[in-house]
Structures are given as C-alpha cells and as structure tokens.
Amino acid sequence: MTQIDEYPLPTSTSDSDQISSAKAPSAMPEADTKITIDEFMKVELRVAKVVTAERVPKSKKLIKLEVDLGSEVRVVVAGIAGAYEPEALVGRTVVVVANLKPAKLMGVESNGMVLAASLEGDVPMLVGFGDQPPTLGARVR
Structure with missing residues (x-):
C-alpha cells in the first residue's frame, strides 16, 4: 500500500486545531473535459x-x-513556495510530468512539472510516496 505523505501528522494542539477546523470540500468540481485512456497514456509521469x-x-x-529522474537530472520550477521551504524538499521523492515542452517561468526554464494537489484557493501540496518509494525514473500509471 502506498502512503501519501503530503499531510504531516499534527505535532501540537494548535496543529490539531488547524486540521479539525479545515474546511471540507462540499463537492468535487465536475471535469469540463473528458479524455480517453490513449490521451492519458501520452502523459509521462515519472518518479524523481x-x-x-x-x-x-x-x-x-x-x-x-x-x-533526478534516474537517467538524467533536470530543472523543474514549481509553484509550491507557499507550502514548503526549499531545504525541506531536498531528498524528497516526487512525481514529475516528464514530457512537457519546456517553459520559462520568471526567467528560469522549467523542463517538466511536479505534481501537487490543492483545492481552489489552497496552497498546493506535493503528491509523493511513503517509506518505500519506487525506483527513480519509474513510470507512474
């Protein structure tokens, strides 16, 4: 069983209060566009x-x-600074969309996208793995 580790366990009563007072989504938004399995399979999700x-x-x-994607190291720019300090990310296993065309963000070329989850208006949290992450470069399906 794979554990998702983007939500740390509370370490104090204030953390517990924040978790219990967090708003639960009333309903998941409907997807505007459906894609086929063939279209989805074009997306290369890789462990890094x-x-x-x-x-x-x-x-x-x-x-x-x-x-590090196992076969190469590349630069990816992620909009997660509201949730993470850079030093807390080093060594963490993440999922990367590896076949996106490069894009420049604030002058830095990004060669992929790190998967993160959030509800509208919330800070994005990384989607990751627990104690036994897959091999670097493994395809996520």
Whole structure:
C-alpha cells in the first residue's frame, strides 16, 4: 500500500486545531473535459528525487528544483513556495510530468512539472510516496 505523505501528522494542539477546523470540500468540481485512456497514456509521469531546491528570485510562489529522474537530472520550477521551504524538499521523492515542452517561468526554464494537489484557493501540496518509494525514473500509471 502506498502512503501519501503530503499531510504531516499534527505535532501540537494548535496543529490539531488547524486540521479539525479545515474546511471540507462540499463537492468535487465536475471535469469540463473528458479524455480517453490513449490521451492519458501520452502523459509521462515519472518518479524523481529532489537534488537541490532554491527560491526563484522576485517570486513568492516559485521554487527551482533539480530533480533526478534516474537517467538524467533536470530543472523543474514549481509553484509550491507557499507550502514548503526549499531545504525541506531536498531528498524528497516526487512525481514529475516528464514530457512537457519546456517553459520559462520568471526567467528560469522549467523542463517538466511536479505534481501537487490543492483545492481552489489552497496552497498546493506535493503528491509523493511513503517509506518505500519506487525506483527513480519509474513510470507512474
């Protein structure tokens, strides 16, 4: 069984209060567009490990990550600075969309996308693995 570790266990009563007072979503939004399984299979989701992480200058939301995909190390820019300090990301196993076309974000070329989950208006939290992550570069299906 795979554990998702984006929500740490509470360490104090204030953490517990925050968790219990968090709003539960009233309903999941309907997907506007449905895709076929063939379209989904075009997306290459790969397991990667964060090698380095640093804030992108002049950005409140972006962190520049170097991620090891097993066969290569590449730069990915992620909008997760509201939830994570860069040093807390180093060594973490993440899921990367590996076949996106490169895009420049705040002057930094990003060669992929780190998967994160959030409800509208919430801070994105990484989607990850527990104690026994898969091999780097493994395809997520």
